[in-house]
Every structure is written in C-alpha cells, then in structure tokens.
Amino acid sequence: MHLLALCATFNFTWPAIWVAAGLTLIxxxxxxxxxxxxxxxxxxxxxxxxxxxxxxxxxxxxQGSPIAWVSTHRCNHQLSDSERDPRNPILGFWFSHINWMFDTEAIIENVLLFLSRIHIE
Structure with a gap:
C-alpha cells in the first residue's frame, strides 16, 4: 500500500486531487x-x-460496518470516560481518536459485555 502511495507522486493531476477531496468530503x-x-x-x-x-x-x-460502528458508538455513550469505554480517553488522545479502531479485541469484549448488561437489567 505504501509503495503504491509513493507512485502517486509521479502521477499527480489536479483533477485527481479534486476527486480525492470530493470523496473525502462525502x-x-x-x-x-x-x-x-x-x-x-x-x-x-x-x-x-x-x-x-x-x-x-x-x-x-x-470505519467498519454500520452495525459495528453504531454498537460501539452507543456503548461509548453509555460507558463514557470509564475503563470499559471502547474509545477510552484514559488511554490517551491518540487511542480515543484513532487507535481504538485497531484494537478490535477490546472493542468486541467491551461491546459484548455492555450488550449482556442491557439484556440482564
């Protein structure tokens, strides 16, 4: 992937930049x-x-499937600023904004624990 990204510098065009900007906005x-x-x-x-x-x-x-994103987001609202929050801010700025997307085991564990508590209560 990174080698392909380097190849992009040799194929630069303004229309490609506008397409990329449009797709990013969308x-x-x-x-x-x-x-x-x-x-x-x-x-x-x-x-x-x-x-x-x-x-x-x-x-x-x-950013994942709609159901995974929504369940993680709802869990994030219910468990905000706790250790079980999938986007745990206690682990730092980078984790709560970007790295949480790559820690899938912790996310699955926290969301399943959250969902099991909903059905019990």
Whole structure:
C-alpha cells in the first residue's frame, strides 16, 4: 500500500486531487449524518433507499460496518470516560481518536459485555 502511495507522486493531476477531496468530503458527511446522526441517534428519518445509500457511503470511509460502528458508538455513550469505554480517553488522545479502531479485541469484549448488561437489567 505504501509503495503504491509513493507512485502517486509521479502521477499527480489536479483533477485527481479534486476527486480525492470530493470523496473525502462525502465519506466524512456520511459518517456524521449516516452512521452518527441517523443510525446511532435516530435524529431524523430518511427514506429507506437514502438510509441504505448513506450507510453504503459510510462503509467507504473504512470505519467498519454500520452495525459495528453504531454498537460501539452507543456503548461509548453509555460507558463514557470509564475503563470499559471502547474509545477510552484514559488511554490517551491518540487511542480515543484513532487507535481504538485497531484494537478490535477490546472493542468486541467491551461491546459484548455492555450488550449482556442491557439484556440482564
């Protein structure tokens, strides 16, 4: 992957930069609107086809499947600032913003523990 990224410097074009910027904007909007506001919080209603389109575009942002993202996010809200929080800020800035996405074992453990407590209570 990194070697391919180095090859990009020899194939630079402005239209490619604009396409990359557009795709970045779309994926960020889809995470914010689709995954976060629509699927996690149910802040607004969308027609099913548009909800599926938002979810599909959100997957293109490489932040996981909609169900995994939503369950982790809901668990994050319920367990905020605790050791069981999937995006645990106690482990530092980088972990809570980026590295949590790569610690899948801890995320699965915390989310499953959270879900089992919901069904018991």
């Amino acid at each position: 994926s960020r909007l889809e995470i914010t609107l689709g995954y976060h506001r629509n699927l996690s919080h149910k802040s607004f209603k969308l027609p099913k086809w548009l909800e599926y389109l938002f979810a599909y575009c959100g997957v293109q942002a490489l």
